[in-house]
Amino acid sequence: MKVALFFALIFIAAVCLGGRSAQADTGLPPLQTVQKVDLKRYLGQWYEIARYPNRFQKGCLESSAIYTLRDDGDIEVLNRCKDSGDGKQRQSKGHAWVVDSASNAKLKVSFFWPFRGDYWIIELGREYEYAVIGTPNRKYFWILSRTRTMDDTLYAAILQRAKQQGFDPALVVRQKYPPGGVLR
Structure with missing residues (x-):
């Protein structure tokens, strides 16, 4: 329990401190999201393929996330x-919730009230x-997949498109999963 709480506190502190003036600090154009997300299709298991290094995931291997719908319509993470x-x-x-209902692509996530951070698809x-x-300040970045692997061509294309959005592919660290290993 202490480890989970510590993990959550570090995540929230990092996201909140990094997200203060999302666009002002970057000098980049606004981050573009997808046009529309069907949240019911988005729910379920995701495996981390790659990410920017960050404090709250330091020492994390084989990262995954499960998103489920809560009774109030928000998302449990x-x-x-x-x-x-x-x-x-x-x-x-x-806990995550939509902040742009026109697209459902901009969410906030909180692991410890009252702290929250951006989660933009x-x-x-x-x-x-x-x-x-990604986050609008370009400090956080993840590539997720429904499987533990991703085709190298697709991965390279994603990194190229991310670069066009102001993310630095040189900072991205690709996850390594054991062959045939089972994530629990």
């Missing part, structure tokens, strides 16, 4: 990873087989 030091599972529960596979998440 369960993030999990394997600790690189002791191999134990770390997890953190959070900037790219989405036609069949919801992958998603690319």
